Structures are given as structure tokens and as C-alpha cells.
Amino acid sequence: xxxxxxxxxxxxxxxxxxxxxxGAFYAMLSLGLALIFGLxxxxxxxxxxxxxxxxxxxxxxxxxxxxxxxxxxxxxxxVVGLFGVLLERLLIRRLYNLDHLYGLLLTFGLALxxxxxxxxLYGISGQPYAIPAALQGxxxxxxxxxxxxxxxxxxxxxxxCVATWAIIEKTRLGAYLRAATENxxxxxxxxxxxxxxxxxxxxxxxxxxxxxxxxxxxxYQVSPxxxxxxxIIVFAVVVIGGMGSIMGAVVTGFGLGLLEGxxxxxxxxxxxxxxxxxxxxxxxxxxxxxxxxAA
Amino acid sequence: MTFKxxxxxxxxxxxxxxxxxxxxxxxTDNVVRLGVLNDQSGIYTDLSGPGGVxxxxxxxxxxxxTVAGAKIELVxxxxxxxxxxGSNIANQWYDRDGVDAIFDVPTSSVALAVQNIAKEKGxxxxxxxxxxxxxxxxxxxxxxxxxxxxxxALANGTGRALVEQGAKKWYFITADYAFGHALERDTxxxxxxxxxxxxxxxxxxxxxxxxxxxxxxxQGSGADVIGLANAGGxxxxxxxxxxxxxxxxxxxxxxxxxxxxxxVHSLGLDVAQGLVLTTGFYWDLNDETRAFAKxxxxRNGGKMxxxxxxxxxxxxMHYLKAVEATKSDDGKTVVDQMKxxxxxxxxxxxxxxxxxxxxxxxxxxxxxxxxxxxxxxxDYYKLxxxxxxxxxxxxxxxxxxxxxxx
Numbered sequence: 001x002x003x004x005x006x007x008x009x010x011x012x013x014x015x016x017x018x019x020x021x022x023g024a025f026y027a028m029l030s031l032g033l034a035l036i037f038g039l040x041x042x043x044x045x046x047x048x049x050x051x052x053x054x055x056x057x058x059x060x061x062x063x064x065x066x067x068x069x070x071x072x073x074x075x076x077x078x079v080v081g082l083f084g085v086l087l088e089r090l091l092i093r094r095l096y097n098l099d100h101l102y103g104l105l106l107t108f109g110l111a112l113x114x115x116x117x118x119x120x121l122y123g124i125s126g127q128p129y130a131i132p133a134a135l136q137g138x139x140x141x142x143x144x145x146x147x148x149x150x151x152x153x154x155x156x157x158x159x160x161c162v163a164t165w166a167i168i169e170k171t172r173l174g175a176y177l178r179a180a181t182e183n184x185x186x187x188x189x190x191x192x193x194x195x196x197x198x199x200x201x202x203x204x205x206x207x208x209x210x211x212x213x214x215x216x217x218x219x220y221q222v223s224p225x226x227x228x229x230x231x232i233i234v235f236a237v238v239v240i241g242g243m244g245s246i247m248g249a250v251v252t253g254f255g256l257g258l259l260e261g262x263x264x265x266x267x268x269x270x271x272x273x274x275x276x277x278x279x280x281x282x283x284x285x286x287x288x289x290x291x292x293x294a295a
Numbered sequence: 296m297t298f299k300x301x302x303x304x305x306x307x308x309x310x311x312x313x314x315x316x317x318x319x320x321x322x323t324d325n326v327v328r329l330g331v332l333n334d335q336s337g338i339y340t341d342l343s344g345p346g347g348v349x350x351x352x353x354x355x356x357x358x359x360x361t362v363a364g365a366k367i368e369l370v371x372x373x374x375x376x377x378x379x380x381g382s383n384i385a386n387q388w389y390d391r392d393g394v395d396a397i398f399d400v401p402t403s404s405v406a407l408a409v410q411n412i413a414k415e416k417g418x419x420x421x422x423x424x425x426x427x428x429x430x431x432x433x434x435x436x437x438x439x440x441x442x443x444x445x446x447x448a449l450a451n452g453t454g455r456a457l458v459e460q461g462a463k464k465w466y467f468i469t470a471d472y473a474f475g476h477a478l479e480r481d482t483x484x485x486x487x488x489x490x491x492x493x494x495x496x497x498x499x500x501x502x503x504x505x506x507x508x509x510x511x512x513x514q515g516s517g518a519d520v521i522g523l524a525n526a527g528g529x530x531x532x533x534x535x536x537x538x539x540x541x542x543x544x545x546x547x548x549x550x551x552x553x554x555x556x557x558x559v560h561s562l563g564l565d566v567a568q569g570l571v572l573t574t575g576f577y578w579d580l581n582d583e584t585r586a587f588a589k590x591x592x593x594r595n596g597g598k599m600x601x602x603x604x605x606x607x608x609x610x611x612m613h614y615l616k617a618v619e620a621t622k623s624d625d626g627k628t629v630v631d632q633m634k635x636x637x638x639x640x641x642x643x644x645x646x647x648x649x650x651x652x653x654x655x656x657x658x659x660x661x662x663x664x665x666x667x668x669x670x671x672x673x674d675y676y677k678l679x680x681x682x683x684x685x686x687x688x689x690x691x692x693x694x695x696x697x698x699x700x701x
Contacts, residue, residue, distance in 0.1 A: 010515075011511070011512070011515055014511050014515075015508055015511065018507050018508050018511060019508075021507075022505055022507075119336070123340065123341045123561075124336075124337065124338055124339075124340045124341055124528075125338075125341045125342075125527070125528070125531060125557055125558060125560070125561035126528065126531060126561050127561065128535075128561065128562055128563030128565070128566070130563070130565060131539065137541075138539075138540070138541055144511060145511075145514065145540055145541050145545070147539045147540055147541070149539065150507070150539070219535075219536070219539065220504050220505070220532055220535070221528065221531050221532055221535060221561065221562075223528065225338075225528070226504065229502065229504050230504070261508060264508040264509065264512075265508070265512070268471075268497050268498055268499060268500070268508075268509065269471055269498050269500065271500055271508075272500035272503070273500075
């Protein structure tokens with residue numbers, strides 16, 4: 001049996017694939033964060049809580065209205081996205097002219113409140129959410145058993161990432177958005193409603209988090225803590241990729257998922273810290289992040 | 296916040312009691328004060344938390360609210376699973392607020408710290424939520440009692456039973472901290488003693504949400520059984536993902552070494568079915584347990600009690616009976632009396648508190664029902680075997696407790 005660095009290649013391929021799937025979550029979440037930071041200059045610390053809300057809304061509509069997974073994939077991002085729009089209109093927009101820190105503190109506080117609210121209502125252990133019937137089971141790939149649902153996560157998130165990237169980089173709307181971040185006054189002068197554009201962007205970023213939350217619900221437990229467990233890692237991903245860089249967020253999301261997967265094979269104890277080690281190294285060598293533009 | 300309020304209430308009560316001048320000689324300040332110290336906001340909230348406090352309150356109400364002519368009061372606080380916070384509260388309670396006995400204290404690290412404080416001050420500490428068998432081993436105390444379960448009993452129950460069913464080769468997924476290591480060690484010992492072998496171990500960072508990588512490694516190991524030496528959210532996520540990866544369909548068994556009723560409730564039977572586990576109590580065992588569970592459920596939003604919550608009721612009752620019998624709230628006197636009297640209630644029949652503080656009672660090997668077998672909410676377990684107390688718990692001379700080896 002040929003072995004690669006002491007690990008049979010089958011096991012290695014399996015782990016790499018799993019790493020990629022985890023990376024899909026990092027990519028989807030850091031994408032929203034990068035979008036919000038890039039266009040609003042807000043460090044959205046409530047992103048994890050909004051991801052958790054996405055999962056909870058999916059669970060709630062199933063529990064109380066019998067609405068299943070597929071519909072929830074659309075309903076939940078809309079509901080949570082509207083909540084984001086409300087937040088932006090009522091609170092966040094007051095902070096654009098202040099230091100980054102205020103935005104960070106506000107969104108961090110919001111995250112604690114949202115989490116506390118769900119914890120009070122639904123306890124800590126979490127709620128069950130079944131894998132939809134069409135995606136149950138799995139395929140034996142020879143080197144691993146791949147659950148259909150995990151494959152779906154990978155496909156769906158790649159699609160979402162590509163679509164978002166295309167909207168920002170390739171469409172007229174995206175061009176307005178990018179222009180608005182460079183010079184809002186000028187864009188406003190052309191008759192484009194910049195405040196509305198910004199509100200919708202925040203709503204969209206939040207909806208992306210909620211979408212990832214619905215994707216996560218069947219794979220993990222729908223728990224009030226699911227967001228806070230993930231948010232720190234996702235922030236590390238964004239910092240490594242370069243704050244505000246869409247491409248950086250997606251590429252590093254998948255890349256770090258792979259790296260984490262490898263660590264889980266060779267030295268599992270370090271798998272929760274490896275991302276931060278990478279972050280420290282990247283910040284030392286390239287302070288703006290891998291894909292970031294130096295300020 | 297609630298802690299501050301209770302603190303104020305307690306202080307007021309102390310002032311009232313002193314100014315009334317009615318203090319009896321044997322019971323200090325004429326009040327017997329019980330404190331429930333547990334997790335009210337973190338990952339162990341559902342298995343004990345506010346429900347555990349209410350179980351203690353039920354016992355006090357059932358006892359009649361007074362003992363040996365003195366009033367009974369209850370305080371509670373959240374130790375947030377942090378040893379320093381738990382120690383601070385325990386010190387305040389014992390020294391300043393006149394608390395006579397502390398109950399519950401989940402999280403092994405906090406339990407060990409609080410039991411040490413109680414030992415120094417000669418005060419009572421009765422533990423339910425913590426798992427480590429060191430509480431009645433190296434760290435045992437003359438005024439400490441471990442009531443509900445421990446790592447040794449879990450390992451011995453589930454580990455031995457599965458090896459006897461023919462599952463010889465074990466692979467562990469272990470939470471990478473003191474509790475996980477202790478549970479893995481105790482289970483490995485039980486497995487090898489019964490003729491099985493451990494083929495591999497992977498240490499997962501604590502806490503983790505994604506176990507797929509570790510499960511894949513376990514799947515490839517050729518083991519008969521994958522032992523989960525973790526708790527709470529880690530257990531829930533690993534069981535859920537094991538179902539996703541078709542572990543049991545592939546012929547491997549899953550053994551979760553520490554599962555509470557609240558975990559099963561949160562998982563749902565679809566994914567939890569078939570799992571074998573060891574528990575110190577199940578609400579649907581007999582008429583007595585059902586009667587208690589029904590009353591508990593009515594006060595707690597329909598939730599059935601976990602073994603921890605049922606154990607708290609049982610021990611508060613036993614404690615109050617000992618205070619009544621001795622007419623004293625002195626720690627050593629009361630605990631000695633508790634050790635002299637067998638525990639006979641819905642929780643334990645013929646339970647005995649050993650010299651090292653271990654409350655020895657029957658444990659139960661359970662299997663989780665399939666959704667089709669379950670007839671009602673919380674109808675989750677079927678009984679595979681009753682493990683007699685003397686086989687379930689570690690023999691007293693094997694625990695290195697200084698109180699008994701001397």
C-alpha cells in the first residue's frame with residue numbers, strides 16, 4: 001500500500017474533501033463579511049448571530065408552519081435579510097462617520113442580545129433539524145463515504161460564491177456598488193440612491209449569512225451558540241484574505257478549510273488553532289492580507 | 296442579578312433572625328440554608344440549571360419548609376463552568392451568608408475546587424452534575440458526597456456491556472480536556488478488562504462543531520465500536536454526524552459514554568435511536584419515578600427530569616432528614632448521619648453512602664428507542680440491564696481516597 005507522509009492516500013483524499021466542505025461555510029460567511037466591510041466599512045460582528053438566526057428561522061417555520069428545507073432556503077434569508085435592513089436603517093447607519101470601533105462594539109452588542117434572546121427561549125442544547133428526504137443517504141466513493149448532503153453543501157456554496165462575485169464584478173449594479181465605495185458623493189450626483197444601495201448591501205450580506213445558517217441546520221445542531229463558535233474563525237479568514245476583498249474571502253475560506261482538514265489528520269489537537277497561526281504569519285508578512293490592497 | 300437578589304434576601308433574613316433572638320443552640324442562626332450552584336447559562340443549563348434549582352425547591356416544599364424547628368432557605372447561583380467563579384461564590388456562601396450545604400456543581404474542574412473549599416471549612420458539598428470519579432478518589436472529603444453518577448460507572452456500564460455483546464475493538468473520539476481524558480482512561484480500562492482492545496484514539500479540540508473528519512478516521516479504523524468520550528454539544532453533534540456518515544449502517548456501533556435525557560431530547564430519536572448508554576436514573580422506570588417526573592414536568596414546562604435533577608431532589612431530602620435526626624447543621628455530624636441511613640426513595644432503593652462519599656446505587660444500561668417504539672414525548676429509553684450498585688461503582692479500595700486507605 002502506497003502511503004503519503006504516513007497516511008494512506010484514500011484517507012487523505014477523504015479528509016481533503018471534508019476540509020473543502022467546511023471551507024464552503026467559511027467562504028459563504030466571510031463573503032458576506034467582506035461585502036459588508038468593503039462597502040459599508042462596518043466590521044459586522046453580529047454576522048455569527050445572523051447565521052444562527054438563519055438556522056433558527058428555518059427550524060421555526062418547519063416547527064410551526066410545516067415549511068420544509070427547500071422553501072426555508074429562500075424564506076429564511078429574506079426574513080433575516082429584512083431584519084438586517086431594519087438594523088441598518090435604525091442603528092448602523094448612524095455610525096458610518098465614526099471610527100470602526102463603534103461599529104464593531106454595536107454589532108458585538110447586538111450579537112450578544114440576539115444570542116441571549118434565543119438562548120432564553122430555546123435553551124442551549126439545540127434543536128433537531130433533519131436532512132431533507134431528497135438529500136439523505138450517501139455514495140461510497142471508494143476512499144470515503146460521502147453523504148449526499150455534504151456534497152450538496154459544496155455545490156450550493158460554490159454556486160453562491162460565484163454568483164455573488166459575478167454580481168459585484170460583472171454587472172452594472174456591481175459597478176455602482178464599487179463606485180459608491182470609492183466616491184459616494186460623485187455616484188450620488190449621478191442620481192443613484194447611495195443610502196438605499198448601502199442598506200440593500202447590508203441586507204444582502206446578512207441574507208448570505210442566513211443562507212449559510214439554513215445550509216448548516218441539517219449538518220449541525222440548531223443551537224443559539226452555533227454562530228459564536230464560528231465567527232472568530234470566519235474573522236480570521238477575512239483578515240487573512242484581506243479585509244473587504246471578495247475574492248480573498250472566497251479563496252481563503254476554501255483554502256483554510258483544506259488546511260484545517262489536513263491538520264485534523266496529522267495533529268487533531270491543533271486543528272482549532274491552525275487558522276490563527278496562519279493569520280499571525282500572514283499579518284507579519286503581508287499586513288493587508290493575501291488579497292488585500294495596502295491602505 | 297438573581298444572585299445579588301438572593302444575596303440581599305439572605306442578608307435580610309440573617310438580620311431578621313438575629314434581631315428576633317430566636318436562634319436555637321444546635322442550628323446556627325436558626326436557618327438551614329441550601330445553595331444550588333450550577334450552570335444557568337452555558338452548555339450544561341438544560342441538564343441541570345434552573346430545573347435543578349427547582350428540584351431542590353420541590354424537596355424543601357415536600358419536607359414542609361422547616362426542619363428541626365428551623366426555617367429552610369434556598370439560594371442559587373451560576374458558576375459559568377469556571378472554577379474561579381465557583382470558588383468565589385462557595386467562599387461567600389459558606390463564610391458570609393451562612394449556607395450549610397452546596398448541591399449540584401456540574402463541570403468537574405469547578406466541582407473539585409468547591410469540594411476542596413467545603414472540606415477546609417467542614418461544610419457539606421453534595422455533587423450531582425460533575426462526572427470525575429476523583430471526587431471520591433484522590434480528592435475525597437469527609438463532608439463531600441457524590442450522588443448521581445461518575446466516569447467509572449459510565450465507563451464500566453457501557454464499556455463492559457458492549458464488549459460482552461461481542462464488540463471487541465474500540466476507537467475513541469475524545470474531547471481534549473481533563474474530563475474527556477478521564478472518561479477515555481476509565482473506559483479503556485473497562486474494555487480491556489472485559490477482553491476487548493483499543494485500536495485507536497483521536498483527540499478532538501473542545502468544543503468542536505464538526506466531527507466529520509474524526510468520524511471518518513474512526514470509520515476507517517476497522518473498529519467495532521466508536522466510543523464518544525465527550526459531553527453536551529460535542530456529543531450531540533458527533534452523534535448527529537455519525538448518522539449522516541452512515542456509521543451504524545456500515546456495521547459499526549456507536550457508544551456515547553455520557554448522555555443526558557436532555558441531549559436525547561435535543562437530538563431527536565431519528566438520529567439517536569439504537570444508542571446504548573448508562574444512566575443513574577430514568578423517569579419512566581416505575582410508578583414512583585413517574586409520579587415525581589409528572590410533578591416536575593408540570594412545574595418545568597413539560598420537561599422530564601434528567602438524572603442530575605432527580606438526584607438533587609433525592610439528596611436534598613436525605614440531607615434534611617439527617618438534619619432533623621441530629622438536630623444539627625454541623626457538616627460532619629449531618630454527613631455522618633447521612634452515611635448511617637440508607638437512601639430509599641424514587642431515585643434509589645437501598646442506596647448507601649460509603650465512607651469515601653460515593654452514594655452507591657443501581658445504574659441502568661439503556662438503549663434509545665426508535666421513533667416507532669416511542670409512544671409519547673420523552674419516551675426515549677428501554678432498559679437493557681440493571682447494573683447493581685456494587686458492580687457499577689469503583690470498589691472503595693481502588694480509588695486512592697485518603698479517608699479509607701489510612
